[in-house]
Amino acid sequence: MRTASPTPTREDKPTTERIMRSPAYLLALAVALLALRLPAPAVAGRPLKPAPAEAAATARWLAAQNTWGVLSTISSDLKGAPFGNVVSYSDGVPGESHGIPYFYLTTLDPTARDALVDDRTSLTLSEFPLGTCGKKDPENPSCAKLTLTGKLKVVDHQSPEADLAKTALFSKHPEMEGWPKNHNFEIFKLDIEHIFLIDWFGGPKPISPSEYLEYGRNQGSLMSF
């Protein structure tokens, strides 16, 4: 970048250059450039969305960037109806996602109770709340949508996986650590069996669970979300 001219000859330089060197202009320009990336404030620090053709990368990006979604179960209370519930989740600490969604649920809530009776579950995520869809409609195929379907399992709270899951959850959801102990929150995970991703026109992209889970391994930190 330009550096301030140390000499008094500055007054002789063209006006445009003087303006462009002023700290006020540079600050305003920086904010303006940020604003032009709109909705930049919603995506500040967010890794760029992968290209639509990179299906596994896009699915992992959606899972890593979102912090909540809808978990759908077969409802015990409602005679087998599909029941969606808003939940928080985490698939890793920020910048180190692994793709497996972990949850912190209590059987005071129907979702955990349902899963203990019938563990078939899906987790649904949208790109829309990330602020990167711009003016596109949430149902527009280029505003990405991900549904991970599989089995919702309790994680043994004495296992090393439970420690990893807690670190992943509490780093993205700090208030969870203080939730009432007598509500008996347990860690659950989704064992993914099927992936439904829409990130462009032309129908869902086929991705296998192993393609999804192995994405980014051995690709270094630049590829992790």
Add this chain to the structure above:
Amino acid sequence: MRTASPTPTREDKPTTERIMRSPAYLLALAVALLALRLPAPAVAGRPLKPAPAEAAATARWLAAQNTWGVLSTISSDLKGAPFGNVVSYSDGVPGESHGIPYFYLTTLDPTARDALVDDRTSLTLSEFPLGTCGKKDPENPSCAKLTLTGKLKVVDHQSPEADLAKTALFSKHPEMEGWPKNHNFEIFKLDIEHIFLIDWFGGPKPISPSEYLEYGRNQGSLMSF
């Protein structure tokens, strides 16, 4: 980039004033001010959230203020697993909600195909994307969640209800009107049979479908969302 200074007299004005009068600075400042307003657009003009004790009002507010949610069906493709999908919806034109969610779906998508086989469906909404939960976690009970469960039905496209539904949908989702005709989008509605609302600590609030649907009738425009 550099231009010659057009008038020698400008050189005599104080540097700050010259900078502040430059079109580039003013443009940058305007954009910067816009950026500083963020994330105000997320809640600007939004009717205030009702008090947690007003359960029917809160449920109607959530349905009116959101424009998308997750529709869960019993999946035909996935052997009866619960399948959540991101959809846009509308329960009325802005400021005149009726509580019944209408959708614009195509059988190119599994959700509409599922509903034609087994119409048991739920629509799940969160307060979180509205920007009114502040720093609360999306799973915190005071960040409201609504699940409307019932039957997903096709609306006869020659009925007066279809005209109302189209007006409701297209007013909140203008791009829908231009979606490809050969995708055969149809209007669907959710016939609500059960309501699950969490808007505070202490478990779900009991609301009947009729309490929900009748909320705001005869209460004048101030009470409508």
